[in-house]
Structure formats: C-alpha cells, structure tokens
Amino acid sequence: MATLLQILLLLLSIINRPTTTAAAYLPPSMPEEQDQAPPPYNLSTLLYTLGFHDLSVAATSSAINTANLTTIFTPTDVSLRSCPYCSLPLLLLEHSIPGLYPFRLLSNLALGTKIETLASTPTTALCLTLTKSTPENSTIDPTLFVGGVEITRPDLFNDGTIIIHGIQGFLAHLSPFSCQIERMTSLSFPSQPASSPPSTVMRTLLKDAMIRLRMSDYTVLALLIQENLDQLLQLNSMTIFSVDDAGVFGDGHTYVSNLRFHIVPNLRLMALGLMNLPSGSVLPTMEPGETLVVTVAGGEGLLSPMRINNIKVTGTNIVFNEGIVVHGIAAPFPRVHRTTMGFWPDQTETINLGPTTTSDT
Template structure:
C-alpha cells in the first residue's frame, strides 16, 4: 500500500515512518560482519564505547534517531580511525534509501571523514577543498563556505546542524540530505558513488584506467575491508604523490599494520611512514623467509631500509625491524603482495623528516 494512502488517517503516519526507519537500520546492520567478541575490553575499547554512546545520545536528542541507532549498534563503521567527522543524515533520508544494503552501508561511510573537523575548522578551509572519506577512492568537497554567515555546504548539501556532538577527536554535524546516492550495477552487488567534479579532477593517476591504477585501487579496497582501515586511508591519501615519484612502480610489497595511529599525523610525517612500509619489489612470505637474518630491504623512503631481524628457519617467526608478520600473503597478485604485521614499524628515526 502506498505511503500516501496509508497516511489518510494522520495518526498512522508516525508509525509507518518509524517502521521505515527501523527497516532501513536493520538492513544496514544485517549487511555488516559480526562484531568481535572481546571478553576483556581494553581501556581504549571502553573509551571507544563511551564515545559511541554519548554521540548516539546527542544525535537522538537532535532528532537523528536512525543515525544514533546505527552508530550505537556498530560504532566501528564510523569510528575506525583515530579521528572522525560524521555528517549525520536525517531519518527521512535514511528511510527513503532503497538501495542494496551494502551500498547503503558504503553511503554512510561516504558521510564519514577520518579527520576531526568542528565547524570552526571547516570554516577555515577554502571552498573547493576535498576531504577523504572511509570509502577508498572517494572524497567529498566543500562546495560553499561563508565564514561570515557560518554556513558550509558539502557536495552542495547544507550543514544544517553544526557541532551536534564534539568530544576529543570526534565531530558530528547534521546535514539536510545525502552527499550522493549509490548507483548500482545490474548485479545489484557492485556500486559507484559519484564524487564532485572538483575532487575527481584531483585524482590524477587514480582516475586513469591503467592496469597499475586498477591494481592500486584493489589494494586500497582490500586493506579497507580486511581490518587495515587506518592504513588504507593513509595510503590512499598519499597514492597520487607516491605514483608521481615512482611512475614505474608496477610491483610492491606492503607491510600493513592493523592499528595505524599516524593517519592523523602531519602530511610530511604520514608520507614518510607510509613509504617506510612499502618495498618496490614483490616478496612473498616464502621469499622473505629465505633471506638471511639482518638482510636489508629497500623501501620507498629514500635511504631508509627495513631489516629482517629473525627468520623462520631459526625461530619459526619472521620479523621485520622487530615486528612480527601476523598475516603473511594476506593479499597476493602477480605484481603485488600484502603482509599483515602486528604493529607499525618504529618511527623514531623518521620524525626529523617532518620538522
């Protein structure tokens, strides 16, 4: 029955609207992977949960019930980086979404930027500034910035409720509508989000259809969807510059840490750290274990090498710079390989680069 007919009795409207929002939330939640069971949550996890709870309460108090529910049920989808800015969609916008649940989930991630941007910081940025999102390869643009009126538009959508929630490294703003709508392919599984032309024109190499660009896009998406979100964000934000400096980089070994707090660092330091985790040569786990201890590995960071500090033949554990490889050959193609590592490599010698 159409909504209009159902609401011929006005008192039924709130019920049908609430049902639509609930179904939208359920469909999004059902498409997400199971949450890990942490029987002994760490202090960081406790802080994470507290932020999610307080943020959800603030959203609910401002009328963003659906976003509040999604954030409280699955905060990891929005708070996966050390800093986050969430652009909250109104309940009506979420209830009207009829796309595939996976596409809807990605759309919500498109409304989250891995940086802390209260409205006062957004007002400082020039019009046309592009901001990264949690969707690899997709950015949002500040299409209007009126500091005198305190007005900001993202992708031509007004931030109607600035600073709904501010706490530490998290900012939440309410927006009038979606920044984009996902365009599904015929299969209903794959999808595309159209970003503003001003951002698309900055993509450079990533916009090309070359084999290398496609491969790097696959790598960023793999990292993002397999627990290496923060590192994926850092890599993606720097890829254009890396590929400009290394135009013939058609093979590589990437050491990806699960926790990568440096994504919020200054750009020079972040650039140095990301390059320090990449070798300009494909080396599988088996090939690495065949190398002798203290063997030097050239990285993309000039004059900074990694060193094999233990080998599988001697300790049954392979470590690079004292960091264990915990997920060998997590991703492998003809020219690229990714190894998951227990933590990021030490950066003590790299801080001078950012000075």
C-alpha cells in the first residue's frame, strides 16, 4: 500500500505542475524580428527596373529615406534631356513629396494645390503645384499636371510605402517662390486673363526670372529686364526670345536696343505650344505694329529646326515660371516681309541674320 500511495502522490505532483507555453520554446529573436519594419528600398534599383534609367543614377546618392511614406513623380529619360543644365539629384528631390498620393487622391485635390517637396530647406520651401485639364466627358479621368508636367503613367508603383507616378514633359528646377505665388501654372496656349494681376505678383515673377537668367548665361537679358521693369510690370505674362551672353557680345549687340521686338506680351508660350505653331503663324510683340513670323515650324527634325523670322530657335524653356518663359535664339530677330519666295529681311535695316537655313549652327 505504501508503494501504491507513493505512486499516486507522484502522479498528482506531475499533473499539478505548472505548464509552459509554446512561445517559450520559440527562439528569443523571433518576436523582435516580427516587430521590425521592412528594410528600406534600394531606390536606384527600383527606378531602373521601372525604366527610369537616368534618374536611377542620381538616386544612388539620394537623401530620400524610402522607409518613410513617399510619393515620387518620376520624369522619363527623354524629359530629363529637355533640361541639360538641371541637377538630377535636385530634380529627384523636387519631384518627391512626403506621404502617399495615389492618382485618385490627386484627382480630388483642388486646382492649384501646392505640395511641399523634399527639396525644401529650413530657409526656402519648394512646392509642386497641382493643375488639371478636365474633359467634357465626366466619365474620363482628368489629365493631371505637377509643376506643369503631365502625369502620363499614374500609380506605376504602389506598395503602401512608396508611390511612383511617371511624368513626361519639359522640366526645370522649382522657383524659390513656388510656394508663395498664388497664380496657377498655364498648361496650354494661354489666353489673356480678364483682369491684370497685381504688379507685385509680376514683380516677384520677374525677380525670379532674373535670378535664374544670371545662372544660365543670360546675364544681359537679366539686366535688360531690370532696365525695362516699369513696362514689363504692366503685362499679365510674357514670352521672351533671347540671345545668350556670348551671342550678345559677338554679333548680337543689336539685341540690346531691340528687346521689345523680342517679347510677346500677355502670352506665356511654353515649348510644346511653340513647337506646335504652324509655319506662317504670327506673334505680336511689345513693339507697336511689329510682329514675329514662324518661318520654319517646329517638329521638322534636326536638319530643319524651328525658325522665327528666319532665326533658329536654339533652346526652349531656358527659364520659366508661372508667368514668364524664355526661349533661346541664335541671333537677334530681323524684321522680315513676305515674298513669293518666302520671308526676307527688310532692306532698311542691317540686323544680323545669324545662321542661315543651310548652316549647321
């Protein structure tokens, strides 16, 4: 009996012993690993995989932390070539914004919404402005633009941490006044506003343009704008055709005394609109009674570049903001008149024609 009693007591002690959970047998590092956030993306590899090869190179040294929620508006390689003077690392930051902005959310934001970018500094905020073109058919999504560049491949990548939208168009660095200016970016061939904006707004736009021109080998134009500031403040917007500094100090000195003939008033004609003008199109100038004529339309290829008054357009969107755009030309514009053989310079002036239609420059 004693032996049986001892066996029963032993069984009871085993049954009443506290049990341990299965979790106690798991490796101690497992719960910690489950609480950790996923590792950040290699942004360069991601962009390269999506086809943005040029920008992927800039992303190798980018300060963007992909562990944070981020939306990136990524320009195509072709778009990047429209801005040869641009810094690719800075462009990447200027087109990246904190937070997640899928296309549906962007579509519902108000026209003219400004979103601060990752390129902002403690002293200067830089913003992308959202604009849109709403189709007449309400069942079709609107065409959205950020910083004046169309979103052509929305929601190209979205995993809940990073959103990438593909964009295509003419690029430029953001203005230091991009978060302050209330006027919206023009998207197409602009019409003259019903009322003029305050001169303070145009003064800010002109100041911004002068700063950029001094950094883009167009210092002479910046000085001419300052000299003619009172007249330019009366405009709502403008398109300026300009010779660069080297051209002015070469054979283009007549540009200085003919600035008004090179400005299209109250019309901000961006590169796309300019290149779509057919041959024979007439543009007004600030010089009373004087006009410019598209003598060779854009889109004719490298062997037949666009010409206005027989002068080659050497660069587009050299500098632009919400009210001003500057395009480069090879020489000052001469006055021309139509003949049966085309447009020829007036015999009464001696303005240099610059490169001819058979020249390589």
